[in-house]
Amino acid sequence: MRILMVYPEYPDTFWSFKYALKFVSKKASNPPLGLLTIAPLLPANWEKKLVDMNVEKLKTKDILWADFVFIGAMSIQLNSALDIIKRCKTFGKKIVAGGPLFTEDFEKFDMVDHLVLNEAEITLPLFLSDLEAGNPQRIYHTTDFADITKSPVPDYSLIKKSKYSSISIQYSRGCPFNCDFCDITALLGHKSRIKSTAQIIRELENIYALGWRGDLFFVDDNFIGNKPVLKNDLLPTMISWMREHGNPFVISTEASINIADDPDLMKLMTNAGFSTVFIGIETPHENSLPNATKRKTKTEIFWKV
Ligand code: B12
Numbered sequence: 001m002r003i004l005m006v007y008p009e010y011p012d013t014f015w016s017f018k019y020a021l022k023f024v025s026k027k028a029s030n031p032p033l034g035l036l037t038i039a040p041l042l043p044a045n046w047e048k049k050l051v052d053m054n055v056e057k058l059k060t061k062d063i064l065w066a067d068f069v070f071i072g073a074m075s076i077q078l079n080s081a082l083d084i085i086k087r088c089k090t091f092g093k094k095i096v097a098g099g100p101l102f103t104e105d106f107e108k109f110d111m112v113d114h115l116v117l118n119e120a121e122i123t124l125p126l127f128l129s130d131l132e133a134g135n136p137q138r139i140y141h142t143t144d145f146a147d148i149t150k151s152p153v154p155d156y157s158l159i160k161k162s163k164y165s166s167i168s169i170q171y172s173r174g175c176p177f178n179c180d181f182c183d184i185t186a187l188l189g190h191k192s193r194i195k196s197t198a199q200i201i202r203e204l205e206n207i208y209a210l211g212w213r214g215d216l217f218f219v220d221d222n223f224i225g226n227k228p229v230l231k232n233d234l235l236p237t238m239i240s241w242m243r244e245h246g247n248p249f250v251i252s253t254e255a256s257i258n259i260a261d262d263p264d265l266m267k268l269m270t271n272a273g274f275s276t277v278f279i280g281i282e283t284p285h286e287n288s289l290p291n292a293t294k295r296k297t298k299t300e301i302f303w304k305v
C-alpha cells in the first residue's frame with residue numbers, strides 16, 4: 001500500500017513567518033508532527049511519502065503514485081485542504097483525513113472518504129483493522145484521550161530537514177486551564193498527559209541521528225504541567241544526554257507564567273538546553289481574565305510581568 005501524506009499550505013499570516021524565514025533561508029518553521037506521529041502507526045511494509053506544501057509543491061505524479069492520500073491540518077489550512085481534496089478526487093484517490101481541522105468540522109468534508117478524528121493513537125488502529133477486514137467506516141472518533149506513553153517515535157526520516165528552521169518534539173498533551181479562545185482542552189483534555197523520559201530520549205536520539213543540530217521546539221501546551229517528574233527525572237536525564245552529545249540542540253517551548261515561581265526548575269531547564277519559553281498572556285487586566293474563562297495562573301506573578 002502506498003500512502004501519500006499531505007500537509008496543506010498556510011495562508012500568509014504572521015505565524016506562517018513567510019517573510020522572516022527568507023532571512024534564514026528556510027521554507028517553514030516546523031514540520032507537521034501529527035503526520036510524522038501517525039506514520040509509524042501504519043503497517044511497516046506500507047510505503048510512505050510526505051509532502052508538506054509549505055516547503056514544496058504537491059505534484060500530480062505523487063498523487064498518482066498513492067493508493068491513499070492522508071491529510072492532516074489546522075483550521076487555518078482549510079482552503080488549501082479543500083483544494084487538495086478536490087485535486088485528489090479528480091484522480092479517483094481515496095482520502096483519509098484527521099487532525100484539528102477535521103476533528104472540529106468533520107461534517108464539512110463530504111468528499112473525504114474516511115475521517116479518522118481525535119488522537120490517532122486511538123482511532124487509527126480501529127480504521128486499519130476495519131480496512132484489513134474489508135469494512136472501513138466513514139467516521140472514527142472517540143471521547144477518550146490517548147495514553148501517550150504508548151505513542152510511537154515520530155518518523156522524522158520523512159521530512160526534508162534542511163527546509164525547516166526548527167524541529168518539533170512533544171512531551172505532553174493537555175492543559176488544566178479553559179481559555180475560551182483556545183481549542184486545546186476540547187482536543188486534548190484538561191489533564192496534562194506526559195510521555196516517559198525513555199521515550200523522549202529515544203526521540204532525541206532519532207532527531208540527532210537524522211543529523212539535525214540547532215533549534216528544537218517542545219510543542220507542549222504547557223511544558224511544566226508535571227513539575228515533579230520534570231525536576232526529578234526528565235530534565236536531569238536530558239542534561240546528561242545533551243552533555244554527552246555536545247549540546248546539539250537549542251530548545252524552546254511553551255509554559256504558563258508560574259514557571260517564574262520556580263527558579264530551580266528554570267535553572268534545570270537552562271542546563272538542559274532551553275533558551276526560550278513562549279508565555280501567553282491573555283490580558284494585562286486581571287478583571288478581564290474571567291471573560292476569557294481563564295482562572296489566574298498566579299496573581300502576584302501575573303502582575304509583575
Ligand atoms: C507547533 C504548533 C504550531 C507551529 C507549527 C505548525 C506545525 N507545522 O506543526 C506554528 C507556530 C507555525 C503554529 C501556528 C499556528 N497555530 Co498552531 N499549534 C502548534 C501546536 C503547539 C503543536 C502542533 C503539534 O505538532 N502537535 C503534535 C501532534 C502529535 O499533534 P496533532 O497535530 O494534533 O496530531 C495528532 C492528531 O490530531 C492526529 N492527526 C494529526 N494529523 C492527522 C492526519 C491524519 C490523516 C490522521 C488520521 C490523524 C491526524 O493524530 C496525531 C496523534 O494523535 C498545536 C497544539 C497541539 N498541542 O497540538 C497548536 C495548534 C495546532 N495551533 C493552532 C492555531 C490556532 C495556530 C494559529 C492559527 C495561531 C494564530 N492565531 O495565528 C497559527 C496558524 C499558522 C499560520 N501560519 O497561519 C490550534 C489549531 C486549532 C484548530 N482547530 O485548528 C492548536 C491546536 C493550538 C490551540 N491553541 O488551539 N502552530
Ligand code: SF4
Nearest residue numbers: 175177178179182221
Ligand atoms: S492556558 Fe494556553 S493552552 Fe491552556 S487553555 Fe489557555 S491558551 Fe489554551
